[in-house]
Amino acid sequence: MLKARKVGVQLGGVQILQSVDFAVNEGELIGVLGPSGSGKSTLLLALSGFRPANEGTVTFDGKNLYESFDEVKAQIGFVPQDDIVPSALTVERVLGYAAELRLRDVDVEERGRRVDRTIAKLGLGERRTVRVSKLSGGQRKRVNVGVELLNDPRILFADEPTSGLDPALERSLTETFRKMADGGSSVVVTTHIMTSLELYDRLAVIVKGRLAYFGPPDGAKPYFDVDDFTKIYARLDSHPAVDWHNRFQKSEHARHVR
Ligand code: ADP
Ligand code: MG
Numbered sequence: 151m152l153k154a155r156k157v158g159v160q161l162g163g164v165q166i167l168q169s170v171d172f173a174v175n176e177g178e179l180i181g182v183l184g185p186s187g188s189g190k191s192t193l194l195l196a197l198s199g200f201r202p203a204n205e206g207t208v209t210f211d212g213k214n215l216y217e218s219f220d221e222v223k224a225q226i227g228f229v230p231q232d233d234i235v236p237s238a239l240t241v242e243r244v245l246g247y248a249a250e251l252r253l254r255d256v257d258v259e260e261r262g263r264r265v266d267r268t269i270a271k272l273g274l275g276e277r278r279t280v281r282v283s284k285l286s287g288g289q290r291k292r293v294n295v296g297v298e299l300l301n302d303p304r305i306l307f308a309d310e311p312t313s314g315l316d317p318a319l320e321r322s323l324t325e326t327f328r329k330m331a332d333g334g335s336s337v338v339v340t341t342h343i344m345t346s347l348e349l350y351d352r353l354a355v356i357v358k359g360r361l362a363y364f365g366p367p368d369g370a371k372p373y374f375d376v377d378d379f380t381k382i383y384a385r386l387d388s389h390p391a392v393d394w395h396n397r398f399q400k401s402e403h404a405r406h407v408r
Contacts, residue, residue, distance in 0.1 A: 151305065152215070153173050153407075154170065154172035154196070154208045154407075155207050156205065156206035156207070157193070157206035158205030158206055159196055159204055165359060166189050167189045167356075168395075169360070169395065170359075170361045172193075172407060173408075174336050177331050177332065177333075179336075179350050179351050180337070180339070180351060180352045181339055181340075181341055181350040182338065183340075183344070183347075183353055185357070185386070186342060188356045188357055189356050189358070190309070190310075196208065198307045199226065226303055226304070226306075229291075229306070231309040231310045233290055237290075241274055241282060241293055242265065245265045245293070246261075246262075249264055252301055253301060271330070272292040272295065272326065274296070277289055286319065288319030291311050291323060292323065305335065305337070306327075306330065307339075308338070308340070310340050310341060311327075312339075320346065324346040347370075351366070353366075353367050357391045361395060361398055370382065
């Protein structure tokens with residue numbers, strides 16, 4: 151569905167991403183991992199079309215994403231790292247207003263149904279009349295995700311949605327993304343937390359703007375020669391980023407992005 155080839159991004163004269171390949175199929179949950187500052191947010195913006203790359207190509211259903219962005223953007227959801235919903239409003243009002251703004255062509259009853267469905271999908275039923283400011287971090291993140299789900303995007307990007315959540319909330323939000331993917335939407339999530347990784351179909355590991363790995367979670371440990379996901383970052387430091395890039399390109403896992 152979405153394919154990126156040799157994506158490069160320069161910002162302020164600095165090369166932030168270089169020659170990154172990526173692929174997302176229908177119904178896949180993909181995790182983008184990497185140390186802080188490695189380029190995860192930059193990659194998400196480039197893949198979603200919200201801030202186009204300077205180099206390489208991104209295609210969506212075979213068409214150039216950046217050229218056809220106006221046509222396809224309704225099918226793409228993007229949840230930024232920082233929460234943007236107004237916290238003084240209740241859950242149902244936030245989603246109701248968002249539905250009014252985003253679903254202008256949809257009649258009032260159908261908008262209401264979409265809000266109800268989104269609230270149910272995110273397990274916020276008991277919190278619908280509570281102000282966003284009174285919610286837990288995990289619930290607040292769910293509301294931010296919900297705004298992007300109102301128009302049933304085919305692909306949802308979320309930047310560090312589980313950052314700052316305790317382990318139980320992190321797990322439960324990742325399980326929600328897993329269910330969304332099982333329901334047919336594709337979900338691409340950045341994270342620097344090395345837990346719940348077995349819930350993902352594929353992991354991408356970014357180091358200093360380079361793709362060090364893209365493939366199944368159970369392939370990552372042997373690939374990096376570690377017995378525990380948490381040791382991957384230390385391994386990344388043991389070689390220059392370009393070496394990881396070259397190693398990946400030669401590995402059997404490279405077929406996952408071709
Ligand atoms: P991550 O999300 O993995 O923490 P980012 O994509 O935010 O990484 O940033 C990658 C690198 O690009 C960092 O070194 C950051 O300082 C730099 N960077 C991010 N945004 C800009 C910008 N607008 N101008 C210049 N450098 C930037
Ligand atoms: Mg980031």
